[in-house]
Amino acid sequence: NAGVTQTPKFQVLKTGQSMTLQCAQDMNHNSMYWYRQDPGMGLRLIYYSASEGTTDKGEVPNGYNVSRLNKREFSLRLESAAPSQTSVYFCASSNPGQGSAKNIQYFGAGTRLSVL
Amino acid sequence: KQEVTQIPAALSVPEGENLVLNCSFTDSAIYNLQWFRQDPGKGLTSLLLIQSSQREQTSGRLNASLDKSSGRSTLYIAASQPGDSATYLCAVKQGGSEKLVFGKGTKLTVNP
Numbered sequence: 001n002a003g004v005t006q007t008p009k010f011q012v013l014k015t016g017q018s019m020t021l022q023c024a025q026d027m028n029h030n031s032m033y034w035y036r037q038d039p040g041m042g043l044r045l046i047y048y049s050a051s052e053g054t055t056d057k058g059e060v061p062n063g064y065n066v067s068r069l070n071k072r073e074f075s076l077r078l079e080s081a082a083p084s085q086t087s088v089y090f091c092a093s094s095n096p097g098q099g100s101a102k103n104i105q106y107f108g109a110g111t112r113l114s115v116l
Numbered sequence: 117k118q119e120v121t122q123i124p125a126a127l128s129v130p131e132g133e134n135l136v137l138n139c140s141f142t143d144s145a146i147y148n149l150q151w152f153r154q155d156p157g158k159g160l161t162s163l164l165l166i167q168s169s170q171r172e173q174t175s176g177r178l179n180a181s182l183d184k185s186s187g188r189s190t191l192y193i194a195a196s197q198p199g200d201s202a203t204y205l206c207a208v209k210q211g212g213s214e215k216l217v218f219g220k221g222t223k224l225t226v227n228p
Contacts, residue, residue: 107159
């Protein structure tokens with residue numbers, strides 16, 4: 001059981017280049033999330049998807065787009081990368097509902113992105 | 117706007133000590149609160165989740181408490197070990213929202 005899998009693990013981009021971060025979960029979760037983590041800022045929500053076919057903006061959506069391809073996969077795209085997007089990106093998933101076993105968010109290992 | 121604060125930002129203790137990590141939040145209308153652990157260069161691992169109707173949750177040497185009215189949660193770690201060294205984050209979920217709001221974490225070092 002792999003949980004939440006993110007690819008790639010590391011990436012270096014030049015300013016203006018585009019790329020897509022991939023995320024897949026095998027826990028049959030309805031909800032998926034993209035966060036960025038920066039020193040001194042903590043984790044901030046970029047976008048989330050409450051169910052297949054729906055996406056919503058989080059706290060810091062500017063410069064990003066997302067696609068909920070199917071129930072398993074949720075991708076994050078940087079159309080024109082900027083140095084301010086240098087960060088560690090985490091994907092997470094959960095199954096909201098009643099009971100403590102649900103609502104727990106499970107995280108991937110992260111993608112470390114540098115934009116030069 | 118919900119804000120989550122964790123104090124202290126860093127803590128260093130000798131092995132075997134019992135310790136408490138603190139988390140405070142500004143809006144008491146939360147749905148649940150989670151404590152996570154993050155090892156260097158890794159993702160987050162959920163440790164404990166407390167629903168808004170609960171007062172505490174326990175898992176092994178960990179005990180998390182929640183006082184909604186005062187906007188506080190504590191994570192108690194008994195008999196700390198060097199393997200407990202990590203950054204601990206708390207996060208709250210508002211009712212009617214999918215979003216988690218995170219604190220900036222407490223970096224714990226347990227010295228052998």
